[in-house]
Amino acid sequence: MDVYETEEQQVEAIKSWWKENGKAVVLGAVIGLGGLYGWRFYQGEIQAGKEQASNAYTQAITALESGxxxxxxxxxxxxAGHESSQYAVLASLQLAKAQVQxxxxxxxxxxxxxxxxxxxxxxILPLAQTRLARIFAEQQKFAEATAELDKVTAESWKAKVAELRGDILLQQGDSTGAREAYVQAQxxxxxxxxxxxLDDLAQ
Structure with missing residues (x-):
């Protein structure tokens, strides 16, 4: 047996349900659509911000390279204007390179x-750390240089770190330590x- 025996009863039931729940349904739909629009707007703003930062970065670095x-x-x-962006970190690396030159x-x-x-x-991190270690070595700050190298833990950088450690030891006059570091790098x-x-050390 049907719960509602006539169409009139079904219509009355729908009207009753809508009266009780209609506002909540409409409000939910508005909130849902508003949230979707807001999210799309937010994503669009993020993308626009990234593009703006990219363009500004390119202009700044081009000017730096042109002297x-x-x-x-x-x-x-x-x-200073993009501190939270990785573009700022990249710009910092480029600026450091120019300052070294x-x-x-x-x-x-x-x-x-x-x-x-x-x-x-x-x-980026190991690149910056090894460059900083080179600068410290150039400034005769060998303890700081070695300490900076010790922070580089990436597997793919181990050979480069060993070679750089050899260079720093050689600068300090420790040819034996430098040779050991170069062999490890090899x-x-x-x-x-x-x-x-290594050939130069053997002469």
Whole structure:
């Protein structure tokens, strides 16, 4: 037997249900559609922000590479304005490279330290750490250089770290330690340049 025996009863039941629940249904639909629109708007804003940061980064680095007098200040301003973006970290690495070429090692070390503190990217972090170690070694800060190298734990960087450790030891006059480090670098699959360094030590 049907629950509702006539069409009139069914219509009355629907009207009654709608009277009790209609507002909630409409409100739920509005909230759902509003949330969907809001999410799409939010995603669109994020994408637009990324594109804007990308364009600004490209302009700043192009100016830096061209040797524009205001380029260093422009890159610093870009970094300050995009601190939470990985573009700022990349800009910091490029700025440090330019500062090394200009002989301003203190400023370059400062930029690399900032980059290290503001990224967790496994591709960027060891690069910044090894570059900072090179700068410390150039400044004769060998303890700091070695400590920075010790922080590099990525498997793919072990050969490079061993080679750089050999370079630092050689700078300190420790040819025996340098040779051991170069041999380790070779065993880890370092570049052919390491063999040249070993040959130089053998002479």
């Amino acid at each position: 524009n007098e205001s380029a260093v200040a422009d890159v610093k301003a870009f970094i 200009q002989g301003d090692l203190d400023a370059a070390a400062e930029q690399l330290s900032w980059a290290i503190a503001n990224t967790k990217d496994e591709a 065993q880890l699959g370092a570049s052919p340049v390491v063999q040249m360094k």
